[in-house]
Amino acid sequence: MRPTGKLHLGNYVGALENWVRMQNDYECFFCIVDWHALTTDYADTSQVKQNSVDVIYDWLAAGLDPEKCVMFIQSHVPAHAELHLLLSMITPLGWLERVPTYKEQRENIKDKDLGTYGFLGYPVLQAADILIYKADTVPVGEDQVAHIELAREITRRFNGFYTGKRGPVFPEPQSLLTPARKLPGTDGRKMSKSYGNTIMLTDPEPVVRQKLKTMVTDPARIRRSDPGNPDLCPVGDLHKIFSSPETITKVNEGCRSAGIGCIECKGWAADGLVKVLNPMQERRQKYADHPRLAWDILEAGSARARDVAGATMNEVRDAMGISLEYEPPKDSAK
Ligand code: SF4
Numbered sequence: 152m153r154p155t156g157k158l159h160l161g162n163y164v165g166a167l168e169n170w171v172r173m174q175n176d177y178e179c180f181f182c183i184v185d186w187h188a189l190t191t192d193y194a195d196t197s198q199v200k201q202n203s204v205d206v207i208y209d210w211l212a213a214g215l216d217p218e219k220c221v222m223f224i225q226s227h228v229p230a231h232a233e234l235h236l237l238l239s240m241i242t243p244l245g246w247l248e249r250v251p252t253y254k255e256q257r258e259n260i261k262d263k264d265l266g267t268y269g270f271l272g273y274p275v276l277q278a279a280d281i282l283i284y285k286a287d288t289v290p291v292g293e294d295q296v297a298h299i300e301l302a303r304e305i306t307r308r309f310n311g312f313y314t315g316k317r318g319p320v321f322p323e324p325q326s327l328l329t330p331a332r333k334l335p336g337t338d339g340r341k342m343s344k345s346y347g348n349t350i351m352l353t354d355p356e357p358v359v360r361q362k363l364k365t366m367v368t369d370p371a372r373i374r375r376s377d378p379g380n381p382d383l384c385p386v387g388d389l390h391k392i393f394s395s396p397e398t399i400t401k402v403n404e405g406c407r408s409a410g411i412g413c414i415e416c417k418g419w420a421a422d423g424l425v426k427v428l429n430p431m432q433e434r435r436q437k438y439a440d441h442p443r444l445a446w447d448i449l450e451a452g453s454a455r456a457r458d459v460a461g462a463t464m465n466e467v468r469d470a471m472g473i474s475l476e477y478e479p480p481k482d483s484a485k
Pocket residue numbers: 368369372379380381384385386387402405406407411412413414416417
């Protein structure tokens with residue numbers, strides 16, 4: 152996850168909630184990719200560290216558990232940079248230039264010069280992040296599938312050039328698509344920091360309730376007596392994710408028959424949200440009060456990641472024949 156600061160409900164529903172489940176079934180490595188933040192924010196790095204800290208607080212708040220998964224910061228594991236460099240040697244430029252997000256972001260982000268070597272190469276760094284743990288599965292949203300496909304192409308090319316002692320060094324990583332759930336922001340568009348329509352995981356209850364009060368609803372309900380349709384209402388979408396089946400039934404019946412008002416309905420949606428957010432905020436507070444605890448978790452996770460990454464890099468250097476370890480001369484009689 153890129154460290155973009157405190158996380159919002161869209162980040163939770165789109166990724167984090169799924170990761171919390173995955174840590175029970177997989178051996179998971181979750182990485183705060185601070186070097187990736189530099190691919191776009193290289194001119195102003197002042198927020199990168201604090202943003203990384205905020206992400207780890209939110210991860211722990213959401214329920215990622217250091218007993219069940221490894222959490223670490225990319226730059227604490229310098230081997231990512233070494234593998235990135237080696238993979239960059241074998242990655243054709245054309246592969247990077249045709250990555251859809253590359254073209255899209257070059258066209259859409261006008262306030263920064265993204266004509267840099269680092270920005271073009273960030274999918275190679277991403278491939279290194281994945282391959283260095285020999286990950287077989289990467290949980291991603293739809294928009295990241297092309298990057299995983301590129302990582303697979305790089306894997307095949309690497310394994311084609313170089314063979315490890317026990318066969319291919321890297322398995323081909325597979326995308327595990329996070330089930331896409333529609334989470335609208337308060338203005339009905341996709342929840343996103345750049346739209347200013349977010350509900351943050353750290354928003355206190357009164358703020359959540361206030362934000363919901365101003366949330367857009369089904370435009371057909373102009374007057375209280377007009378029936379509406381929860382399937383066409385962003386608040387209805389929130390209910391589907393956060394409310395109990397009984398509440399969803401009440402909303403469905405009440406909205407379609409104009410038996411309930413939107414204010415009442417939004418209050419129920421807020422109840423559902425607060426129920427999820429309150430325990431998270433309690434957990435977060437523990438770490439905010441004792442930041443050393445969160446750093447200890449990150450440092451222990453980074454040490455574990457360095458071990459695994461270091462072992463992979465030994466295999467990589469061996470397979471490429473560039474290991475600098477001493478080898479006795481082949482003909483020892485001389
Ligand atoms: S009653 Fe609820 S679901 Fe129906 S339009 Fe109002 S806020 Fe939306």
